[in-house]
Amino acid sequence: MSDLLAGLIQNPGMLLIVAGVIVALLPGRQLRAIAALAAIIGCYALLASYGTAPMDAPVLMGESTLFGLDLVSIRIDRLSVVFATLFFIAAGLNAIYGWLHASRMEASMGLIYAGAAIGGVLAGDLLTLFIFWELAALSSVFIVWGGGTHAAFKAGMRYLVIQVGSGMALMAGVALTVAATGETAFTAMSLTAEDGSLNIAALLIFIGFGVKAGFPLLHFWLPDAYPRASAVGAVMLSAFTTKMAIYALARGFPGEDILMLIGAVMAVAFIFFGAAASDLRRVLAYSLNSQLGFMVCGIGIGSELAINGAVAHAFASVIYKGMLFMAMGAVLTRAGTLRAAHLSGLYRAMPLTALVAFIGALTITGVPLFAGFVTKSMTISAAGYYEHMLVWLALIAATVGAVNNIGVRIFHDTFMGARSDAAKVSGDAPLPMLIAMALAAAICLVVGIQPTLLWSMLPFDYDYAAYTMDHLITQMQLILFAVLLFALARRFGLAARPRDGVLLDVDWLYRVPGRIALAGVVRGTAAAWHRLWWGIQAGVARLVKGLYDTHGPEGALARSWPVGFMALFTAVVLGLMLIVTFVAY
């Protein structure tokens, strides 16, 4: 017993989970927030004391066995440490952001969730990874439920099923790996076995990772659940689950070619959905999913530069996406709604939040001096250097899309313009929220201005210069072009200001290269998707109803039957058994 427990306890993530349980017992929001922050700092100090190690010589700690399988609680190398550090920063920001607004459940489950993600990225073998994978799934569902509405309950249930399903796929894959090889080590694997056939174990693990990473068609839980959490909860959700999956893909499947295709589809497709959504946090969720496409592409390319790019972008993305979720959370807290059609001109009442949203927009679109510029250009360069033209185009398109989704919809339409009724709010965001947002904004700027600080943490030593004339010009052209399009489209009335949040507000972006065709594609995609989605929903509803009719309390299969029937049934079973016996032999 003791080895396994002792091993787990050395893992800072596990300690954070224990702290989460303790925080649940403390009275008072302030006390809980202070305790949470202290726990995060303490656990980070423990991680820092372990130092770091190069990729090819990881330091392993907390080794133990569970029924004959070797478990390694902690693997320290540059890939795991950078993700763990990132998660600690995110957890700290979340604790500050929720200082006054986190419920008891959110404060405690938030810590457990962060601890599970940290434990997961530090895990040295597949079983330990699975342990934390499940804990992350189970703790985060409470955060979705924390939204408190019936819609949040139902979305949470769907989220729970898909997350536990991801865990089941991972567990089946791990069990198959162990049955085949007896090894539990979590190292790079391949979807094709040595003889060229499909590696089923790796495929199951891949699907498990893919669900959490928001692969297309496996992604629907993400925009479904995130917007339904509370203001504080959505910020927590945005940081951990998907980035933990990105880490797992970077560790398990670097250079897997199919990831480039998946990533490119993710980067582009979700922009359309984001543009179509009317809830502003749903816009952010789709945008987050699109940004994940960047990282998945980078992992698929698999070169040192590309992996570095994926990790760096994950780092920046957690910070700026968290910051945008914080800004929207602040709006939700003050205005009580996030429906795009009801919000405009908020900058008068909430100037500081508007500034944060502006910085977020600048970061995600990749304006120089902000973190997004340096991290995005790495992946884009890697795609270009290695001659993956389609990937390169997809990533460029995704950047342009981000200008619309974040720059226009989240920042411009919400904060600028005439003041709507819903925007007449009492004041700017509460102080702790502002502090958290300011810290996040500072990180975006520091990384953008002094990228070598982040470079030194990345998995591989690769001398990459972000601020070359070439990159600056490409990126600025791209952004200015997109902004110009936007301005022209608005000026000539080609793009009406989105009022009801249906699809058509994207199409100004695509007018120049062929307005009708592209608008048609957008509409067609969305319509097909909606038909598919509604079809699935209706199908599921029918299935559940059918199950209820048969298995529900009044259903034939669940009724209390009279004893005579039971006895008769037993006789039938016995008769069958006897017939089978006599006929078979």
Added chain:
Amino acid sequence: MAIPGLEQLPVLPVVIPLVAAPLTLLMKPGRAPWAWATLVSWVTFVVTLLLLEAVWVHGPVEYAMGGWGAPEGMSAPIGITYYVDLANALVLTLVAGIASVVFPYAYYSVESEIDHRQTPAFYTALLICFTGLLGVTITGDAFNVFVFLEISSLSTYALIAMGARNDRRALTASFNYLVMGTIGATFYVIGIGLLYQATGTLNMLDLHQQLMGQSNRMVEAGFAFIITGIGLKLAMVPLHLWLPNAYCYAPSAISAFLAATATKVQVYIILRFMFSVFGFEFAFLEVALNAFIVLGIVGMFYASFVAVFRDNVKQMLAYSSIAQIGYMLLGISFGTVDGVAASLIHVFNHALIKAALFMGVGCVVLRLGSSNFAAFNGLAKRMPWTAWGLIISGLSLVGVPLTVGFISKWKLMEAAFQTQTFIPPLLIVLLIGASSLLAAIYIGRLAYAMLLQPVPEDAEPVKEAPHLMRITMWIMVLANIWFFFQTDVTVGVATRAAQALLDTGLGYGGAY
């Protein structure tokens, strides 16, 4: 083989509660019968632990009742023998261990749910039921199994009927169970009769010797009767219909005790008959194993779906038990050491899980008088210890790491990958995964009600359950975590026990 220095040990687990039971009837209603039953369960638990240790060290123990062992030159003993190997030593320890926690727990629950004057009778019946379960497990004589089966069943009918003070439906539930249980026992005894006709012996080990190579209509019919009879007692789908109401309307402490022990003992009997008595030489065994795969999988899904829609938590848990029996049958059906070990491990782990869950529900019934979902709304605020205990043991039921449920599921999946059945292993593993998703749904529903639903506005304030109930419940909850880290007992013992069972089944004779 006898244990040096402790020759009489194997008989004690049955004799102690059997002698103690009638004495309980003479006591004054109230504390005394409860304290006495608790003491007896503790002593018995210690005895079974000693027995488990002795069997682990010295190998299987045989005890000839009254010294009526095998005379010179005869293979079979004349009288009844007790035969303890690791498989039944593990189940014995489990039954006694659960009893030693549930009996102390019962006090307040019984005080509130049962007529005060009936308490001596209640604890008498409880001890008799306890004796019966231990006897079924320990004996090496096929007819003696029937006797103990009836001892435990008859007392169980009475115990379930005592739930009538809360809900009159307990009476019909008990009556239905009585009819069905009697049919099951009758089938079993008919099967034994047929085997006796064919072999002239009732001793299990001797039966195995005599049956080797025999395969005729009489033996086959005997096999069919025995499997159907025990299948009914086991609540194997589609013979499960008596179970949900019996567990639902029984007094809370009885639900906890029966859910954790009664069906587990039947799983052991099935294992014993399939591998130790009939063995792989018996051609029909393959057919039965294939039937178990199908019935196991059908049970896993069908009962889980019903559980998802139940509005009464006790019934939900009862249906969940039927689904979990599906896992155990699945493990047996693989017919491998790993599969049988997985089944035994799940027997042990599921007992811990269900005991903790039913004990939690018992606390709610004590304070709120109902086990409907509505009573659980906002429970985390009203009774935090109970609610969190339920959540942790619920997670264990789903099979989350850091709880024993994970060990069960992992071992079952691992075993599934190494089998050759008519269903591809990968499909079986995915089905196991899919059915735990269903468990996640019904446990999720319970967790949501307890944590996030508001407390009803007109609700009167309630106190937590009494310390005694909370502590005993939490012992079970912590056991769910402890045995994740301490797998020597479950995985170690179960693997060796399965090895021994299968060696006998393959005709190598008992290895231990």
